[in-house]
Amino acid sequence: MPYVKSHFAGSAQATMTKLQSIEAKLEKAFNPPVSGTVYGTLLNYKGSLEKMGDALNEAPYKAPPKAPILYIKPINTLLGHKGEIPMPSNAAELVMGASIGLVIGKKATKVKAEEALDYVEGYTVVNDVSLPHESVFRPAVKEKARNGFCPIGPWVVEKEAVNHIGDVKINVYINGELKQQNNTKNLIRTVPVLLQDVTEFMTLSEGDVLMIGIPENPPIASRNDTVRIEAEGIGVLENTIK
């Protein structure tokens, strides 16, 4: 029985509790179970890089990415399990970016891949919501940093509860229909290598979250759709667009 760390609605206090006692409360809205900076990683699924095709070598990119390309989901974007994703008034569709968040357990600077998991406290499910956009040349703040555009949770599951983070199935359902299937086997940088290559240039601190990437062909959702992201052994994150 894994232990999880979660914040229930109305409580900013972290509580460590057994999964069983939490499940009964799942119908209620949660608070985001994290408090640090949430970073995303661009193009870290093999399929997402392959989809870029020849464009990787053409303007404006001119070469494939070398080091991890990161972005930040600021705190106004954070939303808990069961929270409502606000649809911007001038938009019709949103992109559902299913990811797993590595929740950092202790300050990580220049860690080696072999030791990288020592710096991870646990895992959580993240929906990196965006307005549809093709270009990844300039930072996508307007497309990615809107209020409620980063549902996260329901909880942080301790890392010991996940046998192998390099082989976790991720499924995305919209209104109950399976729209996307992928697996962390398809990452370009595995979790330990990603942590190594990120902390080579910047420190991750306790409570920070590093998303491992979004699989290719992320599903599109519209107003009133319910999006459920299942990450095997980690959790099920469900939100409705309003």
Place this chain on the structure above:
Amino acid sequence: MKTARVAYEGAIHLAIATDNGIELENGKQVFEEDMVWLPPVEPKTCFALGLNYFDHASELSFHAPEEPLVFLKGTNTFIGHLGVTKRSADVTNMHYECELAVVIGKQADHVSKEHALAYISGYTIANDYAFRDYLENYYRPNLRVKNRDASTPLGPWFVDAEDVPDPMNLKLRTYVNGEVVQEGSTKDMIFDVPTLIAYLSSFMTLNPGDVILTGTPKGTVDTKVGDEVVTEIEGLGQLKNTIVE
């Protein structure tokens, strides 16, 4: 009023600039050499602007952007006045960027340009170093260039907004080892401070304590290990940083 966060005798204090020098919140007078300057604000969300001065955009061979070029910075990158910033051995081009840092004072949603200044609690100076060796054309400027540890000095003071009547007419200057290397004025911003607040709050909520680094003018040149870099903004003070190996 000018306030700072400092470490003094093993504790973190609020420090206030007075006519007689520096005073802690408990009334104790302190000497600058006995305290350590911390960033005067601790932003959870920090925006930064690229190419926001006409002369700097042309210096980097870019056309002036049609929309603000905004990126975000993490908390790992901030350090206080008199701090040191590392230049790794493989870096061949690392430059300072003297920037007016705007601190948000109250929650802002869909704020008009006309009302934007009322949402500012104060200002400080930022030196938003860039390590151009690591530039890649994905989410450019990528975090490896702009979000390295201890690479964004902030301070020394947080200056109340009411003490800065016209933020759009402040001289900026950077000195390297005492020599002026960068000069400009906030009046040459492509997107001025009210426009930036209106722009950002048009699609997301700005919260008290959020910081906007508003971009840098022309005159960014490579700095070397041992260089002492002072970024100065009229009315706000001088922020000093040293480049180390």
